[in-house]
Amino acid sequence: MTGEIHVIDSHTAGEPTRIVLSGGPPLGQGPLSEQLNRFRDEHDAFRKAIISEPRGSDVLVGGLLCEPHDQNCQAGVIFFNNVGYLGMCGHGLIGLIETLREIGRIDSGECKIDTPVGNVSAKLHENGEVSVSNVESYRLAKDVEVQVDGVGTVIGDVAYGGNWFFLTQDPKQEIAASNIKNLTSMACDIRRAVNAAGYPEVDHIELFGDALGTSADTKNFVLCPGLEYDRSPCGTGASAKLACLAADGKLAPNQRWVQQGILGTSFSCEYTWANALHKQIKPTIRGRAFITAEAQLKLRSDDPFCWGIQHDHAG
DSSP states (O other), rough: OEEEEEEEEEEEEEEEEEEESSSOOOOSSOOOOHHHHHHHHHHHHHHHHHHSSSOOTTEEEEEEEESSOOOOOOOOEEEESSEEEESOHHHHHHHHHHHHTTTSSSOOOEEEEEEEEEEEEEOOTTTTTEEEEOOOOOOEEEEEEEEEEETTEEEEEEEEEESSEEEOOOOOOOGGGGGGGHHHHHHHHHHHHHHHHOOTTTTTTEEEEOOTTOOSSSSEEEEEEEEOOOOOOOOOEEEEHHHHHHHTTOOOOTTEEEEEOTOOHHHHHHEEESSSTTOOEEEEEEEEEEEEEEEEEOOOOTTTTTOOOOOOOOO
């Protein structure tokens, strides 16, 4: 036997998270940004073993629970998925807080979590919901125009909410679970065009439509880096959306914005300005996670798929 990895699984608004409690790779000391680099450069096989089939799936987001480098934080986390590493993950952070509650590390109230892109504050409410005060978010470029094969001209914004997004309402599409195959194909084409247009950092595409028959402000479809769609309304995507709304003067500070996801679940969102220049915002995302499993992942040296089954995720 090569080893065992203790994990707790949860889902946030339908999107799964797997938090590694023990058995992960040794990453040493230093800021979590440096530890992430060591994870990627020296121990990437662990990421694949934790996330990939046969133990995981392409939709799963993992998080390695770490000791915080910042002593003002109660815990640290490095998020990763089927193709690499994430600076932040909104739904994953909510899942982490629920996991910490499950194992008795926190109870209701506020805490701070260290991440590779900065500290985030979270509050566990008595009703089980979690509010995440995300990293500073902002719009980099407005009305970026790209030509997409088979689609035509698409106009959208490039924004950062802990990950890089291209956000667009073009072309008009039905944002519905019945249309996921078409939405995925279109988002892949849009991402290729956005990257070719000079934004190679964009690895998430966020398409918007009307949340018909609900009280939500809008409904989204988010294509993640590994070509799976986000089952939740996407916390970092909602943060990027708030940054665009704030920059356009369409949403006031502390004004509530309800972002519905492709499955019909929602996050309640708001923001404050991060500084007097009104160039960046501090978004807050509120949602609910549920524990689904606790397990010991077993790594056996005689298993031909000990380190996961690799697929081509080029899109």
